[in-house]
Amino acid sequence: MRQENVTSEISSPDVKEVCAFLSDYAAWLCGCGATCIRIEKNVYRMAAAFGIRVDLSIMPSHIILTGRDMKDGASFSLVHTVCRSAISFDMNTRLSKLSWDVADGKSSYGDALSRFEEIKHTAPANKWLVLVLASLANASFCRLFGGDSVSMLVVFVSTFCGYRIKQMMLEDKADVRFVFVCASFFSAVLSAGCHLFGWGDTPGIALGCSVLYLVPGIPYINSASDMLDGHYLCAFSRFMNGMVLTVCLSLGLICGLLMLNIDLA
Amino acid sequence: MIMGIMTDLLQDGFFAAVAAIGFAAISNPPRRAYPCCALLAAVGHALRFGLMHNDLMSIHIIAASTLAAFSIGVLAVWLANLAKCPAETCFFPALLPMIPGMYAYRAIEALVMCLYHQEEEVFNHCLYLLAYNGFTCTFIILGLVVGANIPVFLFKKMSFKVTR
Known part of the structure; x- marks a missing residue:
């Protein structure tokens, strides 16, 4: 009963409420790893359905949204910080679906708000399953680069340990760059066993592949997509984010190699 | 001879599919996207392998990667319609x-x-x-991301309506 009252009260929202919702929506969509073109399309689609006109500026860390009421011309501008959540294609898909449901009239404003809240609290995938799948992926990667079965096994173990360290440190809210250095260092040191103990015929491939699970592929791909769409600031920002993480993983790898005094020549 | 090539291609495709599923899991996609990621990765990687290792014309890794990425992008736009999730959800992990x-x-x-x-x-x-490997790596990544994104922009209407 209470829910019905709330829904009826906000079924004809004013421009200020809609702008607050849309800026929050855009901030979450940006945070979960959507490209700029998708953020714009989704937000404009919903704004049109709510009867307001919006202009959106997507900055590297902020969303600036200005909404104008088509009837009385009232306008509001809002600045919203981008939500720093983990990349989630599931959230991206559900938020995109929500925008279409609003545009097609299948979802009222009140319904959209409650669904949005639900999407924001989406539980992440099972961490142990992700851990095993990521380790298997990296071992397969090793095979693709010509590694033998011993190297694949070593890469599996080093990825498993490195990725677990990454998960634990991120759960403890450690700085993501420091996390990358540590995870890369541990994976490199463990996989250096092939070099040190003469395991298998492809120790170089095992060592090289052990840290590849850390390569931030999604920011690089998003960066190219933003560049093609003319969002150069965001493209540059995402590229630099990827570069910083790549440098961090390289740093961990180099520290591991130098510490073990591995002769690469 | 042909059996050997086919075995290599299938093996390459299989390991690429396993790798794509694992890397997809890190970015938390919807469950229905996993088969698409695996299929796209297998096709793309096997195509690149075929383009690079054949007797007719061995294409350079940068061009082969770009062509394979383009094919992944085209297939992703089509498969995204079936999986009802954004094209990038399917092709990024692939x-x-x-x-x-x-x-x-x-x-x-x-x-x-x-x-x-x-x-x-x-x-x-x-x-x-350092320069040789660095340049090759950079241009492969550039070829991959541009090649895969072009179909999404070419078929814009289709790409952004899949979650409808």
């Missing part, structure tokens, strides 16, 4: 097995060797290795 990890590693390896060796001749060779 591209990850083609990221030139070994070139990146060899560039880092060369950098470490530059730090190790002071003799001019050895240092110059290490610097050459």
